Amino acid sequence: MTFMVAVLAAIALGIITGVPGLRLASWSLGMVTFFMVLLVPDIVQLLSPFTGGSAGLAGIPPPSLFGHDFDTESLYILVIAVTIVVIALLRNYIVSRHGTALKVIKQSPDLARSLGYSVPRMKLTAYVISAFPAGAAGCLFAYDHSVVTPESFSFSLTVAILAASIIGGSSSIYGAVFGATVMVIGPLRAGVFQEFALVFFGLLLVVGGLFLTNGAANLLDKAFRRIFVKNDLMPDVREALQNPKTLPQLTGCRLRVSGLNKNFNGNQALKNVHFVAEPGQIIALIGPNGSGKTTLLNAISGFVRPDSGEIRVGDSPLTRLSAHHIARRGVARTFQTPLIPRGLTVAEVVASARYRSEATSVISGMLTLPDTRGAIRRDRDTAISLLSVMGVVELADVLADDLPLGTRRIVEVARALASSPSLLLLDEPASGLDEVEVHVLADVVRRLRDAGATIVIVEHNFEMITSVADRIDVLHLGHVIASGSANQVRNNPAVIESYLGRAARQRAENDRGSDRSWNPR
Structure with missing residues (x-):
């Protein structure tokens, strides 16, 4: 019960912080979270009868499930199990149609709107989803340490999380895990690290933001594609090359x-x-x-x-x-x-236009239910068919921005x-x-x-x-x-004058009887 309350409280906070961030993007959006971190200590002090003030809440009992109390070992197993489940759900979400839609929004909100996406709604949904693992982690942290104080979630921790995202790459769940591992293990290896942690994290943010595009995950992805991904075409692409598609009848409107x-x-x-x-x-x-x-x-x-x-x-x-x-x-x-x-990829770019044509729920995407798998399959079929019509189907699985x-x-x-x-x-x-x-x-x-x-x-x-x-x-x-x-x-005089001026209009009238062609460009 406590776990669910913590998750729901985090989701509510995610909605509250997400509303002012609906019109923001990139670093401006991240600053909204920073402001919330700075406000938490003051809020804790104002509600000290309930929060314990600067002393925090101590003596938190271990969790229990159906009357069974967790000892230290079983608590660690619970943490590992919850982590695996959360990573699996978020991984499915990122590679689903919803994850593709978020990449479209990141590239351009105008593009997303032109494809029928409700940008504010999708941003708020992303806030809610990101609040779920945050609430779960906070609850498990409190159980593990048996005490929670304002210093437990300081500004330094927020900067460390951001640094982990830059190191690993925010566009990949595996990159986030890698970055978090580096930021956790690194400080433990050096006892003097804590004294200079904020300086180190700050330098890492500047250097990583300038030179490490999309983090280690992007570098590993490029290396994987270079070494293991060959130029062999997928079966559906080969079939489309052998049997080119024709453009279906389109229903235009006046x-x-x-x-x-x-x-x-x-x-x-x-x-x-x-x-x-x-x-x-x-x-x-x-x-x-x-x-x-x-x-x-x-x-x-x-x-x-x-x-x-x-x-x-x-x-x-x-x-x-x-x-x-x-x-x-x-x-x-x-x-x-x-x-x-x-x-x-090129096929994913084309398929992104079908996101609203055949809607699937976020839960279905996270669990990869049959309706989501079917929609993804139909997205791919439509993309391959249209790319075949356009004569570029062999590029279906190439990164489109290249x-x-x-x-x-x-x-x-x-x-x-x-x-x-x-x-x-x-x-x-x-x-x-x-x-x-x-x-x-x-x-x-x-x-x-x-x-x-x-x-x-x-x-x-x-x-x-x-x-x-x-x-x-x-x-x-x-x-x-x-x-x-x-x-x-x-040959319209008004057109000639608007493009080239009155003198050009006079010349055009003088030359009208000739075969000289005119190009308004």
Whole structure:
């Protein structure tokens, strides 16, 4: 009973400390925990009738289970058993779909929202899960020492735990065990260590944070892959290479944008924007830098809330919805810079888009129940199928962040398709690609259109746009100044002037009778 109370109390504290940390990340998030450690001694003093004040609580009796009292030996066995169970549960959680989702959030909360993740909810869930082993450890510590004082959990201990995380690597449960082992055994080997412990831990945090990326676990993982993991393809990858998949029919929905306006501190980014995109159609948005193209995509996908106007996909109004709710209604997008989480294979990156499409519980993930195993299998099948369609299936088990830019953009498109979207938004997908990669990407986009997708693409590469777009809308200073085919847009005086100025417009009019081509880029 005491054990359960301790765990529940830790979970409650995890929720309390987690709420202010929902908008924080990285080191800022860690500081929330530090502040709590600094507050505990004062709270203990304020509640001294219950906590014993600075003297703490002494004479804690040994634990008992069903009337059986634990002696020293059986208590150590209990500690080892609880440790093994906790490590096994957390290991399953890290390698599950939930662990992959947390890596996505760590890489970019915006990416997570574009895939339909509720970032605050998942962060709070992670706080609660991390509080469970903390409460269990605190309870077992009290039983082992028979006394608990404020000095038992000092600031130095918190820094030591953080140092252990940096040494071992916070992205691996085995790295955490390794780091904790080093930080426990190391001080015991040197009697004078305690005097300089805080200085040593501080130096370790600085050096490790600068030079030891993801800790010893990352180094061991790279060595393991180099020595033991060969270039042999998995059976499902070999099968996909022998029998390439075809793109399934996509169910696009009509996108209608009406009277959209957005003002940023006096800068009118969007002015009464209207346009429609139909299924099986590619609508290209072009315009000079600052014309409002990305703002329009952000408004459609929920990252920017318009001041007025209406956005509809099919029969669903999206104007006032948040980004992750819009993603769950079938809107998928890519970004100007490909957002690829570190430490995930290409197949895992693509499968991460299915996290909300087929939800499984955290408990199921920790226990690897049949529904979780089935979801993981279907995630893999979908990823392999889409990578086969994109022509990069042989890279399924390669770390995605090691890929060149062009391949990462193809992987991003595959990830967007994994959620079976009704609307696909592509934000400058050809940026940074060479000519060959642009042709490959253009072929992919055309095949998506032919399969029935509704596609809106923002791009500066006019040659690519003219090869794929069914209609081009030109934005300038936040409003649409021209709409039509490539030839209509190319020869539109307002478009020429917005791109190249009034003098260029005069030259274009003089040359209109010639065969000279015009590229607004």
